[in-house]
Amino acid sequence: MIVFRTVAYRLVDKNLVLEKLRGVLDPEIGRSIVDLKMVRDISASDGNVYVKIALTVAHCPLAKTLQADVENAVRKLDDVRSVKVETTTMSRKELEELKQQLQPGAGPSTPSRGGPGVGPGIERLGKRGVRSIIAVISGKGGVGKSFVTSMLASVLKRSGYEVGVLDADLTGPSIAKVLGVSGKPYKSPGGGIVPLRTKTGIKVMSINLVLDDPSMPVVWRGPIVNSVIRQLYWDVDWGDLHYLLVDLPPGTSDAPLTVFQSLPLDGVIVVSSPQDLASMIVSKAVNMAKKMDVPILGLVENMSYLKCPGCGKTTNVFGESKGENLASSLGVSFLGAIPLDPAIARLSDEGKIEEYSNSIIEGIVNELRTRAAKQVEHLTQGLPIAWSIEP
Amino acid sequence: MIVFRTVAYRLVDKNLVLEKLRGVLDPEIGRSIVDLKMVRDISASDGNVYVKIALTVAHCPLAKTLQADVENAVRKLDDVRSVKVETTTMSRKELEELKQQLQPGAGPSTPSRGGPGVGPGIERLGKRGVRSIIAVISGKGGVGKSFVTSMLASVLKRSGYEVGVLDADLTGPSIAKVLGVSGKPYKSPGGGIVPLRTKTGIKVMSINLVLDDPSMPVVWRGPIVNSVIRQLYWDVDWGDLHYLLVDLPPGTSDAPLTVFQSLPLDGVIVVSSPQDLASMIVSKAVNMAKKMDVPILGLVENMSYLKCPGCGKTTNVFGESKGENLASSLGVSFLGAIPLDPAIARLSDEGKIEEYSNSIIEGIVNELRTRAAKQVEHLTQGLPIAWSIEP
Numbered sequence: 001m002i003v004f005r006t007v008a009y010r011l012v013d014k015n016l017v018l019e020k021l022r023g024v025l026d027p028e029i030g031r032s033i034v035d036l037k038m039v040r041d042i043s044a045s046d047g048n049v050y051v052k053i054a055l056t057v058a059h060c061p062l063a064k065t066l067q068a069d070v071e072n073a074v075r076k077l078d079d080v081r082s083v084k085v086e087t088t089t090m091s092r093k094e095l096e097e098l099k100q101q102l103q104p105g106a107g108p109s110t111p112s113r114g115g116p117g118v119g120p121g122i123e124r125l126g127k128r129g130v131r132s133i134i135a136v137i138s139g140k141g142g143v144g145k146s147f148v149t150s151m152l153a154s155v156l157k158r159s160g161y162e163v164g165v166l167d168a169d170l171t172g173p174s175i176a177k178v179l180g181v182s183g184k185p186y187k188s189p190g191g192g193i194v195p196l197r198t199k200t201g202i203k204v205m206s207i208n209l210v211l212d213d214p215s216m217p218v219v220w221r222g223p224i225v226n227s228v229i230r231q232l233y234w235d236v237d238w239g240d241l242h243y244l245l246v247d248l249p250p251g252t253s254d255a256p257l258t259v260f261q262s263l264p265l266d267g268v269i270v271v272s273s274p275q276d277l278a279s280m281i282v283s284k285a286v287n288m289a290k291k292m293d294v295p296i297l298g299l300v301e302n303m304s305y306l307k308c309p310g311c312g313k314t315t316n317v318f319g320e321s322k323g324e325n326l327a328s329s330l331g332v333s334f335l336g337a338i339p340l341d342p343a344i345a346r347l348s349d350e351g352k353i354e355e356y357s358n359s360i361i362e363g364i365v366n367e368l369r370t371r372a373a374k375q376v377e378h379l380t381q382g383l384p385i386a387w388s389i390e391p
Numbered sequence: 392m393i394v395f396r397t398v399a400y401r402l403v404d405k406n407l408v409l410e411k412l413r414g415v416l417d418p419e420i421g422r423s424i425v426d427l428k429m430v431r432d433i434s435a436s437d438g439n440v441y442v443k444i445a446l447t448v449a450h451c452p453l454a455k456t457l458q459a460d461v462e463n464a465v466r467k468l469d470d471v472r473s474v475k476v477e478t479t480t481m482s483r484k485e486l487e488e489l490k491q492q493l494q495p496g497a498g499p500s501t502p503s504r505g506g507p508g509v510g511p512g513i514e515r516l517g518k519r520g521v522r523s524i525i526a527v528i529s530g531k532g533g534v535g536k537s538f539v540t541s542m543l544a545s546v547l548k549r550s551g552y553e554v555g556v557l558d559a560d561l562t563g564p565s566i567a568k569v570l571g572v573s574g575k576p577y578k579s580p581g582g583g584i585v586p587l588r589t590k591t592g593i594k595v596m597s598i599n600l601v602l603d604d605p606s607m608p609v610v611w612r613g614p615i616v617n618s619v620i621r622q623l624y625w626d627v628d629w630g631d632l633h634y635l636l637v638d639l640p641p642g643t644s645d646a647p648l649t650v651f652q653s654l655p656l657d658g659v660i661v662v663s664s665p666q667d668l669a670s671m672i673v674s675k676a677v678n679m680a681k682k683m684d685v686p687i688l689g690l691v692e693n694m695s696y697l698k699c700p701g702c703g704k705t706t707n708v709f710g711e712s713k714g715e716n717l718a719s720s721l722g723v724s725f726l727g728a729i730p731l732d733p734a735i736a737r738l739s740d741e742g743k744i745e746e747y748s749n750s751i752i753e754g755i756v757n758e759l760r761t762r763a764a765k766q767v768e769h770l771t772q773g774l775p776i777a778w779s780i781e782p
Contacts, residue, residue, distance in 0.1 A: 139608070140563055141532010141641040142664075171642035172531055172672045217530070217643035217675035219682065222613030225644055250532040250641050251562035252608040253616055273533075276740035281563045284608035291610065306697065310704030317697060317708065319736040345710040349667035 012044040012079050017051070020073045027062045027069070027160070028242065028384040029102065030373040036098065040088060047081030049074050056098065056384065058089040061160035125233060127264045129240035130164070131385075132372045134297065135259055135268045139285030141250035143273040144302035146174035147344060147353065148361075149247040152269070153179075153202050154354040155365040161242040162385055164195060167206035168229050168259050169249035170218050176206040177214075180351025185209055185236075192237030200354050205236050222254035229258045240385040243372070252288045260292040266372070267297040269335070272326060274304055274319045279326050286330045297371060298333035299323060300364060306340040335367060336360045403435040403470050408442070411464045418453045418460070418551070419633070419775040420493065421764040427489065431479060438472030440465050447489065447775060449480040452551035516624060518655045520631035521555070522776075523763045525688065526650055526659045530676030532641035534664040535693035537565035538735060538744065539752075540638040543660070544570075544593050545745040546756040552633040553776055555586060558597035559620050559650050560640035561609050567597040568605075571742025576600055576627075583628030591745050596627050613645035620649045631776040634763070643679045651683040657763070658688040660726070663717060665695055665710045670717050677721045688762060689724035690714060691755060697731040726758060727751045 021042075022034045033039055033053065041052035051070055055063055067085045074083045090098065127133070136149040149165060157163045167175035176182065181196045181204045188194050195203040207228065208214045220228070238244060246263065249255045259265070268289050272282040282299075289296055301323025306315050317340060327334035338360050347353045412433075413425045424430055424444065432443035442461055446454055458476045465474045481489065518524065527540040540556060548554045558566035567573065572587045572595045579585050586594040598619065599605045611619070629635060637654065640646045650656070659680050663673040673690075680687055692714025697706050708731060718725035729751050738744045 142534055143532075146668075171644050171675070174668050174672070177668055177671060214671055215674035215678060217679040217682075219643050219648060219679055221645050221648065252610050253562050254612050254645065257610060257612065275736050277537075277565050277568055277736075280568060280605055281565070283606035284562070287606060288608040288610055291608075306706065306708060308699040308701055308704060309706060310699055311702035313699060313701030315697065315700060315733060317731055317733055317736070319733070319740055340708055342706060342708055342710070345666050345668075345708070349710055 012047055012049060012077060014042045014044055016077055017042050017044060017049055017074055020077060021051070021070065024066075024069050024073050025370070025373045026056075026384075027065050027369060027373060029056075033066070033070075037094070038090075047079050048084070049077075049080055049082070050084045050086070052086045052088060054088050054090045054094070056090055056095060063087055063160070065159040065161075123262070124264055125230065125262055128238070129385075130238055130244045131242050132266045133244045133246065133263055134368070134372075135168075135246040135248055135263070135265050135294075136271060137248045137256065137268050137285050137289065138271045138282055139250060139252060139288075140273070140278045140281040141172070143271050143278060143282075144338075144344075145169075145250075145271050146178055146247050147348065148269070148271050148300055148302060148338075149245050150175060150178045150353045151356065151358070151361045152365060152368065153243070153245050154200065154356070155362055156243050156369065157200050157202050157354075159365070159369070161369070162240060164203035164205070164238050164241045164244045166232055166236075166244060166246045167204070167208070168232070168246050168255055170207045170220070170225055170228060170255065172249060173206045173208040174348075175247050176204060176208045177351060178348045178353045179204055180354075181206075181209065183209070188237055190237065193235050195236055195238065198354060202354075203238060203241070205232050207232070225254050226258040226262075229255060230262050233263055242385060252284055256285070256288065260289070260294055265294050267295040269297050269368070270299040270332065272299060272301050272323055274301060274316065274321050274323070276319065276322075278318075279322065282326065283330060286332065296332045297368060298335040298364075299327040299330070300335045301326075301337040303340050304337040309342070333367075335364045403438055403440060403468060405433045405435055407468055408433050408435060408440055408465055411468060412442070412461065415457075415460050415464050416761070416764045417447075417775075418456050418760060418764055420447075424457070424461075428485070429481075438470050439475070440468075440471055440473070441475045441477070443477050443479060445479050445481045445485070447481055447486060454478055454551070456550040514653070515655055516621065516653055519629070520776075521629055521635045522633050523657045524635045524637065524654060525759075525763075526559075526637040526639055526654070526656055526685075527662060528639045528647065528659050528676050528680065529662045529673055530641060530643060530679075531664070531669045531672040532563070534662050534669055534673075535729075536560075536641075536662050537569055537638050538739065539660070539662050539691055539693060539729075540636050541566060541569045541744050542747065542749070542752045543756055543759065544634070544636050545591065545747070546753055547634050547760065548591050548593050548745075550756070550760070552760075553631060555594035555596070555629050555632045555635045557623055557627075557635060557637045558595070558599070559623070559637050559646055561598045561611070561616055561619060561646065563640060564597045564599040565739075566638050567595060567599045568742060569739045569744045570595055571745075572597075572600065574600070579628055581628065584626050586627055586629065589745060593745070594629060594632070596623050598623070616645050617649040617653075620646060621653050624654055633776060643675055647676070647679065651680070651685055656685050658686040660688050660759070661690040661723065663690060663692050663714055665692060665707065665712050665714070667710065667713075669709075670713065673717065674721060677723065687723045688759060689726040689755075690718040690721070691726045692717075692728040694731045695728040700733070724758075726755045 024033050038054050040054050043050045070085045071083045136145050138145050153163045153165050167173045179198045185193050195205045304321045324334045415424050429445050431445050434441045461476045462474045527536050529536050544554045544556050558564045570589045576584050586596045695712045715725045
């Protein structure tokens with residue numbers, strides 16, 4: 001029997017495309033682009049699909065991310081040969097209507113769980129203009145928390161989000177070096193500390209930016225550590241951010257405890273390495289997060305294996321990968337396994353980790369922003385940041 | 392011109408051998424074996440050297456180490472073809488004379504800098520029967536402090552020393568797992584906690600041996616951490632030890648500070664890894680040790696490179712080795728660079744790290760015990776432990 005392939009292409013149905021688009025959320029507003037009336041045109045012929053999307057803001061930094069999301073969603077349909085996504089911009093009238101639609105559910109820009117006090121206390125601080133605060137934890141040192149934190153930040157920034165990184169590791173601060181930030185933060189006329197920015201625009205705050213000599217230790221006992229972490233969050237003018245990532249030190253003592261108790265965390269990402277030894281200590285951190293009622297977004301295994309640059313042979317330098325089993329035994333999602341790569345150490349040492357690219361990390365970020373987008377809708381934390389950036 | 396090789400052999404002079412032996416210290420007493428009248432016979436013919444040494448105790452566990460030291464010292468002479476070292480035992484009369492000779496300088500077995508108090512204070516605790524207390528520090532997590540600590544312990548134990556390991560990392564305790572120790576420590580009739588022992592007899596104390604579930608975190612703030620570290624040292628009946636190694640957590644906050652302030656440390660060994668990032672944080676720990684006036688015995692670089700098991704190619708997984716430069720810039724001795732090896736993770740996960748062998752680590756231990764032996768003489772901390780073990 002002969003089947004003409006062209007027959008199959010004709011079967012792509014505009015209604016099926018619309019159905020798929022219903023699952024695509026605006027990366028900022030966290031609602032379906034169909035509900036937001038952003039889908040303006042759909043056509044399909046011979047398996048070639050065309051979609052036109054109306055952006056809320058011209059040159060929105062998230063436009064490319066939204067286009068990619070639309071394309072990926074449509075590609076999931078059978079018989080699709082190509083997808084073309086074009087964008088236009090909403091008219092002023094359309095935008096006003098959308099604002100009206102969103103406004104009722106949206107709270108003021110400085111709402112929060114808990115009071116706004118700062119100091120050595122433990123009461124939870126407010127969220128102000130930050131949408132999602134995510135801590136990267138491990139319990140174990142040296143598994144690559146700072147690498148994962150800065151990669152998540154880099155990929156989110158590349159996707160068009162406003163991102164900040166708070167380095168809560170006061171005694172082993174790595175973030176400023178890995179992200180290539182130096183210089184001293186200054187105080188704004190309003191009194192807040194202005195964080196420094198990386199080449200791509202990630203806002204960074206770390207104790208090492210405040211010290212005169214980054215090789216000098218901060219020999220501080222717990223109460224001072226706690227107070228300083230609270231200040232790095234509250235006294236810093238983070239402005240409007242989609243994501244504030246918090247890099248935690250190893251352990252389950254003062255610094256992590258302060259972050260869990262004082263910062264309004266939306267979730268944590270757990271980093272492990274393949275050693276049994278690491279699993280045991282990572283379990284401690286996960287159990288701590290559970291005790292403190294912080295949602296665990298998932299577990300990433302780092303340093304999973306090394307592919308020899310000479311012969312291509314894979315070596316399990318730290319033992320066989322067991323991230324998936326560990327995640328399932330702890331009852332958390334497994335987000336992926338990142339291999340060892342000498343380029344990581346080199347780019348970290350050169351302060352150029354933003355240049356690193358890895359499909360596994362991109363997958364983790366996609367997972368993360370989908371979850372966060374849903375959460376944003378739930379939290380209804382105000383209007384999209386892009387609206388205030390682009391007047 | 393014909394030179395008969397046998398002529399050269401005849402040149403080994405008994406006096407030169409004796410001169411070399413003057414540099415060999417009794418591994419326990421820390422004085423020259425010549426001064427201690429332990430050298431009983433020297434003969435040399437045709438480059439074949441024979442030495443007879445009188446041990447203070449028959450079947451002394453350190454006999455083999457002393458024999459190896461004698462052999463290595465004699466081999467440094469030109470024209471030596473072979474070295475044979477035999478041992479005998481001192482007579483009761485000779486031993487009594489030696490005890491008399493040593494006694495005047497030797498203090499009681501429980502002397503100390505500082506008082507004997509325990510609790511959340513910071514006053515320095517006493518040394519009791521422990522000769523050398525050495526902390527392994529890094530500042531940075533995940534560089535292999537616990538691996539280095541347990542390997543030093545294993546090689547020292549193999550050499551015949553009495554060794555204990557105190558795991559001062561309460562939130563990420565690795566020692567019990569790496570050394571394959573499980574079970575609960577019990578209280579002796581005298582009230583002290585009896586540490587557990589590894590297969591080869593190393594005494595071990597770790598918070599994980601006390602917890603009911605090793606995957607549960609200790610979510611403690613500084614003051615409790617401090618009090619528990621002091622108890623792990625003071626409330627434990629360590630008995631007579633040549634070496635107590637203390638494995639520190641990363642950071643420069645409460646736990647390391649307590650160890651520096653409360654324990655009568657004889658020195659620290661610093662562990663780094665090749666990343667610049669690690670160098671920066673390791674520098675913080677070294678500067679902390681300097682501030683606290685603790686002698687720094689030297690720096691070990693771990694994870695220096697990986698030799699591919701497939702093709703033998705060397706990969707600088709974490710960047711090019713820079714331990715030697717780092718040590719020199721910090722003004723401390725460089726002790727050696729240990730390569731990555733998948734066997735390390737495997738043996739650590741199986742609790743069999745005592746079986747691991749590596750010539751670099753053996754070299755580090757030799758350096759360490761030479762320094763410690765000299766220090767023992769200086770401290771004159773009582774009579775050799777072997778004398779009390781072997782009646």
